[in-house]
Amino acid sequence: MSRPVTMPLVILAIASLIAMVLSVGIGSVSMTPAEVGAVIFGEGSSLQQTLVLDLRLPRTLAAFATGGLLAVAGALMQVLLRNPLADPYVLGLSGGAAVGALLAMLAGLGGLIVSGSAFAGAMLATLMVFGLAHGTGSWTPSRLLLTGVVVAAGWGAVITLMLAVSPAQRLPGMLYWLMGDVSYARSPWPALVLLFLVCLLLVPLGRSLNVLARGPMQAAALGVSVRPLEWMIYILASLLTATAVTMAGSIGFVGLVVPHMLRLVLGNDQRLILPACALAGGTLLVLADTLARVVIAPEQLPVGVITALLGVPTFLYLLYRSR
Amino acid sequence: MNPLQARELVMDIPGRDDGEALNFAVQPGQIWGVLGPNGAGKTTLLHTLAGLRAPRHGVVCLGGNSLSELKRRQISRQLGLVFQERQDGFPATVLETALIGRHPWLSPWQMETGDDERIARRALERLDVAHLSDRLVNTLSGGERQRVAIATVLTQAPDTWLLDEPTNHLDLHHQVSVLQLLTEQARAGHSVFMCLHDLNLAARWCDHLLLLFPDGEACWGPAERMLVPSALERLYDQELLTVEVDGAPLFVPKKAR
Numbered sequence: 001m002s003r004p005v006t007m008p009l010v011i012l013a014i015a016s017l018i019a020m021v022l023s024v025g026i027g028s029v030s031m032t033p034a035e036v037g038a039v040i041f042g043e044g045s046s047l048q049q050t051l052v053l054d055l056r057l058p059r060t061l062a063a064f065a066t067g068g069l070l071a072v073a074g075a076l077m078q079v080l081l082r083n084p085l086a087d088p089y090v091l092g093l094s095g096g097a098a099v100g101a102l103l104a105m106l107a108g109l110g111g112l113i114v115s116g117s118a119f120a121g122a123m124l125a126t127l128m129v130f131g132l133a134h135g136t137g138s139w140t141p142s143r144l145l146l147t148g149v150v151v152a153a154g155w156g157a158v159i160t161l162m163l164a165v166s167p168a169q170r171l172p173g174m175l176y177w178l179m180g181d182v183s184y185a186r187s188p189w190p191a192l193v194l195l196f197l198v199c200l201l202l203v204p205l206g207r208s209l210n211v212l213a214r215g216p217m218q219a220a221a222l223g224v225s226v227r228p229l230e231w232m233i234y235i236l237a238s239l240l241t242a243t244a245v246t247m248a249g250s251i252g253f254v255g256l257v258v259p260h261m262l263r264l265v266l267g268n269d270q271r272l273i274l275p276a277c278a279l280a281g282g283t284l285l286v287l288a289d290t291l292a293r294v295v296i297a298p299e300q301l302p303v304g305v306i307t308a309l310l311g312v313p314t315f316l317y318l319l320y321r322s323r
Numbered sequence: 324m325n326p327l328q329a330r331e332l333v334m335d336i337p338g339r340d341d342g343e344a345l346n347f348a349v350q351p352g353q354i355w356g357v358l359g360p361n362g363a364g365k366t367t368l369l370h371t372l373a374g375l376r377a378p379r380h381g382v383v384c385l386g387g388n389s390l391s392e393l394k395r396r397q398i399s400r401q402l403g404l405v406f407q408e409r410q411d412g413f414p415a416t417v418l419e420t421a422l423i424g425r426h427p428w429l430s431p432w433q434m435e436t437g438d439d440e441r442i443a444r445r446a447l448e449r450l451d452v453a454h455l456s457d458r459l460v461n462t463l464s465g466g467e468r469q470r471v472a473i474a475t476v477l478t479q480a481p482d483t484w485l486l487d488e489p490t491n492h493l494d495l496h497h498q499v500s501v502l503q504l505l506t507e508q509a510r511a512g513h514s515v516f517m518c519l520h521d522l523n524l525a526a527r528w529c530d531h532l533l534l535l536f537p538d539g540e541a542c543w544g545p546a547e548r549m550l551v552p553s554a555l556e557r558l559y560d561q562e563l564l565t566v567e568v569d570g571a572p573l574f575v576p577k578k579a580r
Contacts, residue, residue, distance in 0.1 A: 204431035215410040223399030223427035
């Protein structure tokens, strides 16, 4: 814990900046980092202006916010459950959001209502999983994880059912949403602000979270008010997940892969890990989204495919390694 | 310091009658031992005294205040607890583990300073685990982990120590050295309250004993009054032979023929 905290964060911040500049520069019309910088500071042709400020930058920022939100949400859930395998996707929260969004799409609604419905679905899924797993006692981590997995399977069935009965012309949009796609994102700013605020809020809670990671009894014996803290993490994690899923559909495994890799390198001090997750998660998704745009250009892949392709082997490796 | 007191305390053990209400105070300088067979409620008693479990009746007080009126943080500055079971969900080094003992003393915005680290390192040295500082706790042996847990509470520096089987997993030398540490703590004006399985360690190191019977009956008092062979035989449902060694009684289980 005497490790320097600022150095890794500075490095990660620089990495995310580079990733964003790259992401904005790469595409049908390529731009050098210098040109990107010039456009952002108000120069360049009007075509470049439109391309960067209206099209690419919002998408890049949305990808960054989504990745950051998911990674922080994952890290928080892992502390809450004291299980490195917890993640919004695995716990079925993304599934709930997807059902909400698809219902709205199926009803022919669009825009804000799809987002609102997805948000409601994510919150409902959270309540369901945590409520069911809570039962009469406390949250047994293994019970919560199992409940989440089973509920996620349930959502999967509902999603398949909805896809089966929906009219063909709506299918592509739905599928893209299901696989996660930041091109649907609206303004990235609310999510970015939320991410920033949550990271600030978590700074003074960091050490309490470190103690909570040792188990609730030990934490209480060391002066942590466990119940309020657990509720707070739970609400924050749900809010972060719901915001991310609403913005970009269900993108799996960011919340799992990013915290785990950071822990391998940086240790498990939450005061470092949580802001690092925000930066690294954002960077990962920006890069994945860039990849998704260029791999089969001019066609685009949903970014969720890229993260899942990265995430599944990591998850399996994790399971294999853990006793 | 504020002595820990149980007033008309009845533990909440599901499926068991109230039994006898506990009334005692652990005064500065005293070392209390809790003896009882498996399942008598020793761990539950410790958790209740630490405020981690609500009692069925009665109150636990620190000084003049009931634990339920105090903030967890205030309690944790006065009361430390060595658990019998520990979970390590995430890997942490020995030094990091000891350092969390400083948690009650640091404000939310504070990082651990060099002083905190010195306190933690001194505690690790005292428990003879300083050479393991950089090792991950989940790679240690049971006895080493037990010593790290005790070092964490030593780092916490509470007035009142609660310990659940502190000699578990320890070899003979380390058992004695832990009990010696607790004796020093008591001499320095702190108080110690621990569950023990080893009757003879309790007889040698504790000045007060609390006997917990499985049916909820209990009796407590100065050690020499509690170490009555007939009562201990009833406590453990085991016949004992008593000899005197080095000024203290030594209890040996009788072999069944």
